[in-house]
Each structure stands twice: as C-alpha cells, then as structure tokens.
Amino acid sequence: MSANLRPTGQQPTATYESAFLKACRREPVPHTPVWFMRQAGRSLPEYLKVREGIPMLESCMMPELVAEITMQPVRRHHVDAAIYFSDIVVPLKAIGIDLDIKPGVGPVVEQPIRSRADLARLRDLTPEDVWYVTEAIGLLTAELGSTPLIGFAGAPFTLASYLVEGGPSKNHEHTKALMYGDPQLWADLLDRLAEITSVFLKVQIEAGASAVQLFDSWVGALAPADYRRSVMPASSKVFKAVEEYGVPRIHFGVGTGELLGLMGEAGADVVGVDWRVPLDEAARRVGPGKALQGNIDPAVLFSTPEAVEAKAREVLDAAADLEGHVFNLGHGVPPTTDPDSLTRLVEYVHTQTAR
C-alpha cells in the first residue's frame, strides 16, 4: 500500500499529516499550502543545466534525472508539494504513438487519430511500459520525506485534442468536428484514453504519489451541455478508477468558469480554478464538499513584488471561507518567470496564513 494513505488502526504518517494533504481533505491546516503547476522546468536555471542536450521526452524516461528535476523547486521554493516531472503525452508515447515534443511548439503527433482504424493504434498501457515512473517515484519518496508528491495525467479530452489535431490547437476544429460528427467514435476514443490515463495514475499512486491531478487544460473550449454529454463520462471513469486508493484527486482546466460545477461532479476532491473566477465565486459554483486550488494570474509574476503580494492577498481574502484551499497559480509557471518571485510568493502565503 502507498505510504501516504492512513492505514486503519495505525499512526498517520507525516506525509498524511502535511498541510497540503490536510487542505485537500478540508481539514484545519497550520498554514495555507502552496505549490505551482509547472514549478519544475524552464523557469529554473538548475533545470536548464541538467536538461542540456537531452530532448524532453527522453528526459522523462530517465529516473534519476526525473527525481532531480522534481526536487529542484522543492529545494528552492520550499513549496508544500512536489509534482512528478513528466508531461501529459508521456503515456501516449509509452504505447507507441509517434509523437515528439518540439521545442517552442509542444507535442506533435506524426499521424493524427481521426478514424476508427486509427483508434486501433491506442493499445492498453501496462505498468511495464512506464517502468521509469515507478523507479523515479521510488527515488523521490525517499528524498521527499514528509513532502507529498503529486502524480498527474492529461484528461481524455485534452489528450484527444492533441491526438486528433496532431499538435497544439487554438480552436480544436478537428477535435470538435469528430465530437459532433461521429459521437460513437468520439465516445470510444475518450473511453480508450480514460483506460490509459487510469493505468498511468494507478502506477504513480502505487509507487508512492500522495495525490493526483488530472489536467483537462483545453476543456474550457466546450459549453457545459457538450462537456456533460461528451467528456464527463470519460473523466468520471478516470476518477472512479483511482477512488479506491483514497488519495485526493485534483481536477484542473483553463477557462473553465462555466464548467467548475461539472468538473467537481465528475469526481474531483479538489477543483483547480484559473485566474478568471474569484475563489469565493468558484466555491459557490462548485458547491460544498470540495476543496479549491488556485488562482493567482501567472502574468502577475512579471510585475513588481508589491503587485504580486497585493494579488496574493486578494486570492487569500477570496479564499477565507473555503472548506479547503491549496494556493497555486491559475495556470503553469511561464518559462521566463524570475524564480525569486515564486520563492517570495511561497514565503508570503506561508507567513500570512500561519496559524
């Protein structure tokens, strides 16, 4: 069993009692926990140094390197959780999809998936396909001590968008064309992706991840009725598949103000909110029984320290009456962020909320 779960009748572990996991469980916390999406990576000079000459997807398959990169922001910023260094397309690469992450572009799929025959290329993922994940998390849990590790995966809609478009897309035309034009093929594609994603998350939890985040980055492109009909069944399937582990499940997307209630309903314990909706209003939309994560605008990090503090104060004030709050940005750390602004932000939130 994962070291992070509370075995019945035994003393809870220090990880279980961490501020991050307590906030996810909506229990009282010693301070508001903080971590940042994309906290590892290009904003850190130490990352650029160890990644030199190693392509992104290759680096994700090198356990020692993954563990080192995952630890870097924990050491530097004193965040309350680590996030496993990987990418949402890693499980697709692991089952043999011909994709690459092109610098300055993002994930690119050589032959997009648009027909029933294409669907056959999405075979099951096995734990052996991602042996490096199990190995890296083994190294990490030893080094992290009581700091929890968050595992993550891309949600079926966002993965489908990359597969159907063949790369990053603004308007998701091919994806939506398939969703509206061939609902059965679409449902089968999302179901396939839900299976793959479920295995990928299970591998991370069984290796020692204390929480998981399902990124549906691009689902904000949909109206609520389409989300409910065409996406929610697959996302729910993923959350259900990992329910038995009892670790908090976080769900996040960008521009999802109109979907927050449904994303919670899909099976999340914690709903991630981008910067467009204040957290008190987000809590109203999500309803009781869920913690929230977010939601300072990442662009504010390029402003003065005083402006960052003022925005952080605004976020904390809006979060004052939440059942549980995990402080984060409203999306990932931009690659050119000054890392000192993140270190200062963590310290600010910790001191402002120390109880």
Ligand SMILES: O=C(O)CCc1c2[nH]c(c1CC(=O)O)Cc1[nH]c(c(CC(=O)O)c1CCC(=O)O)Cc1[nH]c(c(CC(=O)O)c1CCC(=O)O)Cc1[nH]c(c(CCC(=O)O)c1CC(=O)O)C2
């Ligand atoms: O714009 C696009 O559609 C392409 C985005 C893109 C992806 N992987 C990518 C890129 C290229 C790039 O970032 O330049 C390629 C990618 N993924 C990653 C990196 C490292 C970095 O950001 O500097 C990079 C850049 C690679 C490089 O160093 O050259 C790592 C990554 N992706 C992701 C995560 C999980 C997290 O955010 O914490 C993490 C781990 C971060 C960590 O350990 O702290 C998640 C991810 N990857 C991806 C998405 C989809 C949407 C999005 O990026 O906004 C998402 C989910 C999200 O951020 O909402 C796809």
